[in-house]
Structure formats: C-alpha cells, structure tokens
Amino acid sequence: MGLKFCSLASGSSGNCQFVGSNDTKLLIDAGLTGKYITTALQSIDIDAKTIDGILITHEHSDHIKGVGVLMRRFDIPLYVNEKTWEVMKDKIGSVEGKDIRLFNTCDSFFIGDIKVKPYNIFHDAIEPVGFSFVHNKSKISITTDSGCINDEIINEIKDSDLLVIESNHDVEMVKFGKYPWFLKKRILSDLGHLSNEAAGEIITQVVKDGNVKYVVLAHLSKENNFPELAYETVKNITHENKIKVGLDINLDLTYRNRIGRVYNIKGSF
Secondary structure, three states: OOEEEEEEEOOOOOOEEEEEOOOOEEEEOOOOOHHHHHHHHHHOOOOHHHOOEEEOOOOOHHHHOOHHHHHHHHOOOEEEEHHHHHHHHHHOOOOOHHHEEEEOOOOOEEEOOEEEEEEEOOOOOOOOEEEEEEEOOEEEEEEOOOOOOOHHHHHHHOOOOEEEEEOOEOHHHHHOOOOOHHHHHHHHOOOOOOEHHHHHHHHHHHHHHOOOOEEEEEOOOOOOOOHHHHHHHHHHHHHHOOOOEOOOEEEEEOOOOOOOOOEEEOOOO
C-alpha cells in the first residue's frame, strides 16, 4: 500500500488533513474542534486514538484550534518547528512536554514509516511550512497559506503523486468585495494567499515538469471565491496549456465544513 489522504476540512473556518499508511496515521493541522475532527476521522474508519502525530503548518487559529484538546484526550505527539511552537504554545492550553517534537524546517524526519519533509512557504506567520510525505513510492505534498510559490517549493512538490494546493480567491472578487483595504492587501500580497489563477499556473508547471496526477484545491475563501469558479478557472488554465482534466490530471476540491474524497495513492516515482 502507498499513502491515504483525506481532507477533513479546509478554509478560514478551520483546516485539518489526514495522511496515513497502513501503520502510521497523521493529521496536518487541527484547526477545528476536537469533536469535529474525531467524528470526521470516524467517518473514514480512523480512530483518533491511533493518530501518531499532529503536524503544524503555522500558528493561525484556523490551523491550531483543536490541537490542545486532541493532545490531552488522546496523548498525540505534536510536530512543529521551534519558532511556531513559541508563538502557539500559550494558545492551546496545557500539554505534556514529552509530546512536543520540534523539527528544523527543510530537514526530513520519519514518523513511523512515513518520511516527512517540511519546507518554507510564504505567509504572514512566524515560520510557516508546507509538508511532503513519502512512503515506499508514494508522495503527497500539501502547500496552503502561501501568497506565492518559488522554485524551491516547485522542486519539492513536482514529483508528488497527489498535490494539495491553495486556490483561495478570485482576484477581482477580492478587489471589489466588502473586505477593508488592509485585509485585501494582505490577501493579495506575497505573504497572503494564492489566487485561482496562480494555482492554475503552478499546477500547469508541476504537471509539465513532474509526476503530479492528482490535484486537490484547498483553502477556498467563503467571501472571495466559489467552488465552481476555482475549479473552472484552474481547469481552463490547464486546458490552455494542453493539460486535460480527467485525462492528464484528476482535479478535485476540499470543503469548508465536511470531508472530501478519500485517496489511496500508489506512487509512480
């Protein structure tokens, strides 16, 4: 078996993704209530007691809200870089020191039989990261909450079998929407969020240069996007570049308040 992936929820209301092998089960972020995450895991036949680690991308509340509850209830280790831990530790309540596992960004490490590689992304947080996960010949990469993507990120994610990437907003909806100007500037900045158009261009590049076959669009804005708009914008950009959705790649969406499709990835690299 390769790797299993399911988005339990993705958006400004809360983020939590599941990645696992037969023997190792991980959560990437835990930005919803412990009850929601536990129930969502049960719906894909995963007992929260069997989770081997929670990995944190950054300290914003929609990524850490349920961390403390899950750690205390199920004694789950937390994997986080030192700077992020320092700014989030007072936000999650008391947890056991033995359960804090600090990693160095850009250094690979193993949790069970899954190799984890954190890498730098661009967001208005202290030291935000994306993650790649490798088991046998399967690779999954998760890159959300990044206002731009550079060559280092492209090189890390392009050989993934499944790529989870942010498609947060439509630029025109942000510009003419109701948000105050300071928030619009944040969203549109290089430390904000990726637009649908930017996601489409990045997907085109990694499909042409790498092995990506499955793409899941994540962190869609409730105010500045629609699922259909994100999907069609990305699809149109890939088609313009002779990459056909349904033939060359499988394109899918995450959801704000429910789980997405369960993927079982058997790798190709």
